[in-house]
Amino acid sequence: AQSVSQHNHHVILSEAASLELGCNYSYGGTVNLFWYVQYPGQHLQLLLKYFSGDPLVKGIKGFEAEFIKSKFSFNLRKPSVQWSDTAEYFCAVKMDSSYKLIFGSGTRLLVRP
Amino acid sequence: DTGVSQNPRHKITKRGQNVTFRCDPISEHNRLYWYRQTLGQGPEFLTYFQNEAQLEKSRLLSDRFSAERPKGSFSTLEIQRTEQGDSAMYLCASSPALKGLAGYEVAKNIQYFGAGTRLSVL
Numbered sequence: 001a002q003s004v005s006q007h008n009h010h011v012i013l014s015e016a017a018s019l020e021l022g023c024n025y026s027y028g029g030t031v032n033l034f035w036y037v038q039y040p041g042q043h044l045q046l047l048l049k050y051f052s053g054d055p056l057v058k059g060i061k062g063f064e065a066e067f068i069k070s071k072f073s074f075n076l077r078k079p080s081v082q083w084s085d086t087a088e089y090f091c092a093v094k095m096d097s098s099y100k101l102i103f104g105s106g107t108r109l110l111v112r113p
Numbered sequence: 114d115t116g117v118s119q120n121p122r123h124k125i126t127k128r129g130q131n132v133t134f135r136c137d138p139i140s141e142h143n144r145l146y147w148y149r150q151t152l153g154q155g156p157e158f159l160t161y162f163q164n165e166a167q168l169e170k171s172r173l174l175s176d177r178f179s180a181e182r183p184k185g186s187f188s189t190l191e192i193q194r195t196e197q198g199d200s201a202m203y204l205c206a207s208s209p210a211l212k213g214l215a216g217y218e219v220a221k222n223i224q225y226f227g228a229g230t231r232l233s234v235l
Contacts, residue, residue, distance in 0.1 A: 004155075043116075043226050043227060044156070090156070099222055100146065100169060101148075101158065102158070105155050
């Protein structure tokens with residue numbers, strides 16, 4: 001079955017540190033890729049997306065992600081995190097044969113001031 | 114507010130009771146999705162509607178679960194004879210369908226999520 005793996009369940013960083021969250025998926029066909037963020041007490045919000053074209057995509061709040069097709073990966077990065085980035089981050093994949101999103105289990109990020 | 118609206122936000126029920134949740138999608142979004150999220154996990158797909166037609170259902174959706182979208186606008190998710198294992202956050206999402214220049218439907222499938230209904234079965 002298709003799946004999405006997020007390698008880090010909990011990440012703790014100090015402000016200004018760099019962030020990279022891993023995401024790998026298992027599907028050999030065409031995919032759309034997403035990162036969603038859930039701030040404490042809020043609903044899931046789209047952070048960034050990849051449909052086609054440039055594999056390096058930029059999202060809101062200084063986040064970016066790179067799609068590496070050969071590695072089935074879509075890692076999320078941010079050069080310098082802020083305390084306000086404390087949230088849970090979910091990677092999601094949509095296969096070309098379906099409209100549903102398949103989510104990873106999420107990564108809880110805590111940024112210490 | 115023009116986001117996805119879900120009601121109620123919280124529901125506490127006793128095992129064996131029936132519960133119903135409502136989702137109002139973003140206006141003019143013709144696609145609507147239900148997901149379930151348990152503690153420590155990402156959302157899991159339950160079912161999907163395009164307009165009033167239910168086009169995809171997960172194996173997670175047992176016969177105690179039923180979803181409807183009778184007029185292609187709001188949707189309801191009903192759980193009959195609730196079990197403690199049904200305790201979870203139930204999320205609704207909606208997305209638009211766009212027509213491409215070639216006349217084919219270009220589904221830029223960006224799903225917008227509501228705040229969810231948290232169900233606790235005692």
